[in-house]
Amino acid sequence: CNPDPVIIKLLAALGSGFDCASKTEIEQVLQAGVEPSRIIYAQPCKTKSYLRYTAQQGVKQMTFDNTDELYKIKAICPQAELYLRILTDDSASLCRLSQKFGASMDSVPELLALARELDLDIAGVAFHVGSGASDPTAFHKAVSDARNVFDQALAIGFTPHTLDVGGGFISETFDEMAAALSQALDQHFLPSVRIIAEPGRYYTSAAFTLACNVIARRTVQDPATGLHSFMLYLNDGVYGNFSSIIFDHQHPVPQVLSCARRTNGFNCPSSLSLADSGYSSSDDETSAVRSAQHKSIEYSIWGPTCDGIDCITESWTSPQLVDVGDWLYFEDMGAYTKCSATRFNGFTDMHETVYVCSEAGASALLGF
Structure with a gap:
C-alpha cells in the first residue's frame, strides 16, 4: 500500500516480511536486501512472466485459490510453497476483496486433491477480511474455516505450518480486531503454527x-x-x-x-x-x-x-x-x-518527500 523506499528500508531492517502482488514489488523488495524467504507472492492469479521471475529469484511462498492456478504453478514453479486462500466475510470492510479472490469452503477438497495429484506443497492457508475491516467477528469465522482447511490438508498427507491472517487493520479499531484475532487463534491453533499478517495500512497510514x-x-x-x-x-x-x-x-x-x-x-x-x-x-x-x-x-x-x-x-x-x-x-x-x-x-506523480525521524533507533537503522 506504500512503495516508499525509506519505509521499505526501515521495515526490512526491522526484520519484517513482505507481501508482494507483482514482479515490480518483488524486485523493489529484493533490491532492498530482503531475502526471498521473507517474501510471499500474495496474488492468487499470477501473470506467467511474473511467476517465472519469482521462481528464478527463489521466492517460493505464494497464494492460490483455483485449479487453473495450480496447473500454472506446476508448470512454472513446482517448488512453490503454497497457501490456499479461502473466502471470508468482508462485508464490514472499506475495500472488499472476496468478490475477486478466495476459494469457497466447498471447493477446498477438490483443490487440495489436485495439489496432491500434482505433487505440489501446501504450506498453509491464507485469508483476508478486507482492507479497513471493522467487524471483529469476521476473524472468528475465518480462523475457524482455516482450521478446517488445515485438518483436511493433514488428512491427505500435507504438512501445513503457516497461517496468513491477511490485513485490514486500522489504528481506530486495531486493539479490538487484534484481540478478536488472538482469541480465535488461541482457540483453533497451537503455538507451533507460524502466524503471518499484512498490516501495511496500519504501519504506513499515519506515517x-x-x-x-x-x-x-x-x-x-x-x-x-x-x-x-x-x-x-x-x-x-x-x-x-x-x-x-x-x-x-x-x-x-x-x-x-x-x-x-x-x-x-x-x-x-x-x-x-x-x-x-x-x-x-x-x-x-x-x-x-x-x-x-x-x-x-x-x-x-x-x-x-x-x-x-x-x-x-x-x-x-x-x-x-x-x-x-x-x-x-x-x-x-x-x-x-x-x-x-x-x-x-x-500532472506529475512525482512529489518531494521530506523525511523526519524522531526515534533514535529508527534513525540509526536508516542512517539519518
Missing part, C-alpha cells in the same frame, strides 16, 4: 502527512443570502495522492499549514485585522474583532485536473482566509495514496 499548495481560488456568492464562499484548487487531487478518496473510500481532513504573509510580516489566519494575527493590543481587541476571529469561512477543495470528479472535499469550514500561494496539509496520507497516483492531464 505520512501531505502538504498541498493552493494554486487558484474562486469566489462564489450565494444569490439568496449574499454570503460568500470559496473554491480552492490545489496542486494535487484524486488523480494524484488523493486517489485514496476514490480507491480506498477515505475522507482526508484539511488543515491550514500556512497562509499568505502580510507586509507586517505576520501570518494572516483569518481577516484583515491585526487582532486576528494574535499580536494586537488589548485596546484593539474589541468584542467585534473577537467575534470575527471565530467566524467560519466556507470552502470546497478541488484538485488541479479538468475532471469534475476531482474533488477533495465538498465542504470545509475554517476561520482562516485561505488564498493562492497558501498551504494546506492532510494527515494520515500514507496508505493507498502515492502508490495509485497517475499522470492524468499531464
Whole structure:
C-alpha cells in the first residue's frame, strides 16, 4: 500500500516480511536486501512472466485459490510453497476483496486433491477480511474455516505450518480486531503454527502527512443570502495522492499549514485585522474583532485536473482566509495514496518527500 523506499528500508531492517502482488514489488523488495524467504507472492492469479521471475529469484511462498492456478504453478514453479486462500466475510470492510479472490469452503477438497495429484506443497492457508475491516467477528469465522482447511490438508498427507491472517487493520479499531484475532487463534491453533499478517495500512497510514499548495481560488456568492464562499484548487487531487478518496473510500481532513504573509510580516489566519494575527493590543481587541476571529469561512477543495470528479472535499469550514500561494496539509496520507497516483492531464506523480525521524533507533537503522 506504500512503495516508499525509506519505509521499505526501515521495515526490512526491522526484520519484517513482505507481501508482494507483482514482479515490480518483488524486485523493489529484493533490491532492498530482503531475502526471498521473507517474501510471499500474495496474488492468487499470477501473470506467467511474473511467476517465472519469482521462481528464478527463489521466492517460493505464494497464494492460490483455483485449479487453473495450480496447473500454472506446476508448470512454472513446482517448488512453490503454497497457501490456499479461502473466502471470508468482508462485508464490514472499506475495500472488499472476496468478490475477486478466495476459494469457497466447498471447493477446498477438490483443490487440495489436485495439489496432491500434482505433487505440489501446501504450506498453509491464507485469508483476508478486507482492507479497513471493522467487524471483529469476521476473524472468528475465518480462523475457524482455516482450521478446517488445515485438518483436511493433514488428512491427505500435507504438512501445513503457516497461517496468513491477511490485513485490514486500522489504528481506530486495531486493539479490538487484534484481540478478536488472538482469541480465535488461541482457540483453533497451537503455538507451533507460524502466524503471518499484512498490516501495511496500519504501519504506513499515519506515517505520512501531505502538504498541498493552493494554486487558484474562486469566489462564489450565494444569490439568496449574499454570503460568500470559496473554491480552492490545489496542486494535487484524486488523480494524484488523493486517489485514496476514490480507491480506498477515505475522507482526508484539511488543515491550514500556512497562509499568505502580510507586509507586517505576520501570518494572516483569518481577516484583515491585526487582532486576528494574535499580536494586537488589548485596546484593539474589541468584542467585534473577537467575534470575527471565530467566524467560519466556507470552502470546497478541488484538485488541479479538468475532471469534475476531482474533488477533495465538498465542504470545509475554517476561520482562516485561505488564498493562492497558501498551504494546506492532510494527515494520515500514507496508505493507498502515492502508490495509485497517475499522470492524468499531464500532472506529475512525482512529489518531494521530506523525511523526519524522531526515534533514535529508527534513525540509526536508516542512517539519518
